[in-house]
């Protein structure tokens with residue numbers, strides 16, 4: 623419809639005529655502030671001129687040769703043109719076909735929404751434009767009207783406006799229900815997310831209370847999805863915690879090899895003399911581990927399993943041995959003894975260790991660590 627009335631669009635005939643410069647005057651111009659068209663604010667050059675838009679809006683405002691009367695609530699009357707309504711909305715065309723004639727005019731009713739919202743809706747059918755303030759006031763009604771009368775352009779526009787800021791804690795429950803009714807899945811999803819994220823505030827709104835009474839099933843579903851979301855959140859936190867523990871353990875494994883092979887601060891390497899002036903140590907786990915190793919060497923409590931520090935050391939040594947690729951080079955005490963023992967160990971124990979080792983290796987890519995076995999699990 624609009625293509626036939628473009629005034630300022632450059633045209634090239636037979637591909638030889640040069641593109642003419644823009645016409646002087648207001649025919650193609652910068653549009654009024656605040657007007658929106660097809661989802662974007664009208665700013666700068668537009669191929670639909672202000673004059674074109676004004677022409678269509680004038681036709682609507684003046685009701686010149688109008689042949690349709692639209693009755694709204696509060697005895698409101700809007701004059702319109704059947705050919706424009708019928709072209710803009712297939713549903714409207716069907717209704718007009720069956721509507722009664724009153725003299726030369728046909729009449730139809732749009733009730734249950736504020737008369738002004740109907741006016742903004744019909745105006746959009748003429749010019750594809752609306753004022754920002756009207757959209758803010760009537761976005762819910764326009765969404766319903768555009769769905770009922772099958773005007774996808776306006777429906778998209780309403781969804782877009784809601785997404786970009788008109789959706790609030792106060793109205794999100796209403797819009798969520800409308801999105802379900804009006805078959806707007808993306809909008810529904812966005813509302814759902816907003817409800818879950820702001821559950822406490824949303825559940826205190828008027829909208830929630832009304833939904834609770836009119837659609838108890840929907841409330842139940844929302845509560846259930848809230849619980850699911852909380853569980854997912856807990857699971858995420860648990861996984862992060864696990865990951866941190868495995869990462870620390872992995873670092874302890876690296877530090878253990880570093881202490882035993884190279885020596886650090888107070889402990890010399892296994893095969894060389896202790897070097898007094900060493901480079902500063904980069905292993906965060908080193909200090910704690912060093913204390914543990916020193917304790918292990920001198921612990922007076924010789925009863926196996928009685929000292930928690932020694933028990934921890936035994937576990938670290940065994941874990942090391944399971945990760946170690948070369949017992950002859952690592953310098954870690956008892957590494958090969960554990961490897962021998964492993965062969966005799968029961969299946970059940972073996973599986974437990976394997977899972978731990980696998981998790982450790984997965985936590986950190988081993989690219990940079992030369993002393994651990996790779997990819998054997």
Ligand SMILES: [Zn+2]
Pocket residue numbers: 880881885886887903904905908909
């Ligand atoms: Zn160190």
Ligand SMILES: [Zn+2]
Pocket residue numbers: 917918921922923929930931932933
């Ligand atoms: Zn001890």
Ligand SMILES: [Zn+2]
Pocket residue numbers: 942943946947948949952953954957958
């Ligand atoms: Zn080793």
